[in-house]
Amino acid sequence: MTDYRIEVRVTPREGLLDPQGRAVETALTSLGFDGVESVRIGKLVRMRVEAASEPEAMSRAREMCDRLIANPVIEDYSIRILDENNGDAGGGDA
Amino acid sequence: MRIGVVTFPGSNCDDDARRAVRLVSDEDPVYLWHKSHSLEGVDAVILPGGFSYGDYLRGGAIARFSPLMSEVVEFAESGGYVLGICNGFQMLCEAHLLPGALMKNDTLRFVCKHVRIRVEQTDTPFTCAYEEGRILRTPIAHSEGGYVADAETLDRLEADGRVVFRYVDAGGVASEAANPNGSARNIAGITNERGNVMGMMPHPERAMESILGSTDGMGVFESLMRAASPVVTR
Numbered sequence: 119m120t121d122y123r124i125e126v127r128v129t130p131r132e133g134l135l136d137p138q139g140r141a142v143e144t145a146l147t148s149l150g151f152d153g154v155e156s157v158r159i160g161k162l163v164r165m166r167v168e169a170a171s172e173p174e175a176m177s178r179a180r181e182m183c184d185r186l187i188a189n190p191v192i193e194d195y196s197i198r199i200l201d202e203n204n205g206d207a208g209g210g211d212a
Numbered sequence: 213m214r215i216g217v218v219t220f221p222g223s224n225c226d227d228d229a230r231r232a233v234r235l236v237s238d239e240d241p242v243y244l245w246h247k248s249h250s251l252e253g254v255d256a257v258i259l260p261g262g263f264s265y266g267d268y269l270r271g272g273a274i275a276r277f278s279p280l281m282s283e284v285v286e287f288a289e290s291g292g293y294v295l296g297i298c299n300g301f302q303m304l305c306e307a308h309l310l311p312g313a314l315m316k317n318d319t320l321r322f323v324c325k326h327v328r329i330r331v332e333q334t335d336t337p338f339t340c341a342y343e344e345g346r347i348l349r350t351p352i353a354h355s356e357g358g359y360v361a362d363a364e365t366l367d368r369l370e371a372d373g374r375v376v377f378r379y380v381d382a383g384g385v386a387s388e389a390a391n392p393n394g395s396a397r398n399i400a401g402i403t404n405e406r407g408n409v410m411g412m413m414p415h416p417e418r419a420m421e422s423i424l425g426s427t428d429g430m431g432v433f434e435s436l437m438r439a440a441s442p443v444v445t446r
Binding site for chain 2: 189
């Protein structure tokens with residue numbers, strides 16, 4: 119078994135109003151940052167997951183997202199495996 | 213007629229709900245603990261408001277996996293009456309007993325005030341004591357109360373008469389100004405397809421005594437009593 123470092127990104131579903139994103143967008147504009155749009159705010163979940171292989175780690179993480187971490191009515195998610203030695207780099211979006 | 217009220221870590225309206233039950237019933241409410249595996253033979257279950265598990269992740273998302281919630285889901289699926297108020301409504305959506313979800317208020321603020329809601333349906337176990345169209349003054353207190361669902365679901369809810377309460381203004385109009393949280397189509401409460409499960413964001417249990425500013429919430433509890441015990445007339 120290997121410990122995989124997993125990162126899950128949860129974002130508001132496309133087309134759904136994101137009140138937090140809208141508020142931050144307004145604040146950025148009022149700070150003078152022109153041309154900022156479509157600000158969306160989500161959540162980042164990092165964890166260590168034991169699995170026999172990368173695909174197994176991914177599928178375990180997907181199950182966690184479907185059951186608890188994300189609510190499919192309002193949220194989308196993406197999962198990636200982080201490179202152990204290289205901080206945030208590596209891995210692929212799924 | 214025995215009504216059970218579930219306490220989760222972080223519930224803060226459970227005692228209010230029990231008090232509300234005592235005001236309409238001769239039988240004491242049954243105290244149900246979230247870790248229990250038994251509903252103790254109650255005739256109806258109330259999931260109260262509050263901040264179960266600190267509202268971490270999403271309101272109701274973690275409470276939904278409490279041991280007792282498996283019993284509640286089974287009870288609901290077999291036709292038992294389940295009422296979710298505020299955080300309880302969020303749990304019912306998270307548990308897929310009700311469609312849709314509750315999002316952060318579009319105002320981004322925690323809203324705590326009395327609002328007006330209109331009774332849209334009276335053929336439910338939760339509203340049969342009201343006359344249709346009646347406007348109730350009830351408190352709301354939440355930051356994640358914006359009801360969302362896809363357009364198809366919303367259409368179906370409306371067509372099937374499952375929208376039970378809507379936020380309205382003093383004239384009874386479901387206007388944008390009367391919508392405190394950005395809920396789709398001003399929806400404040402819905403039932404499941406079978407009609408035995410209802411979720412609502414407003415707090416009827418906080419509108420039971422005139423000293424608290426309103427008694428308009430009484431009908432929800434009277435309805436439940438009437439529905440679950442046909443011999444009792446109050």
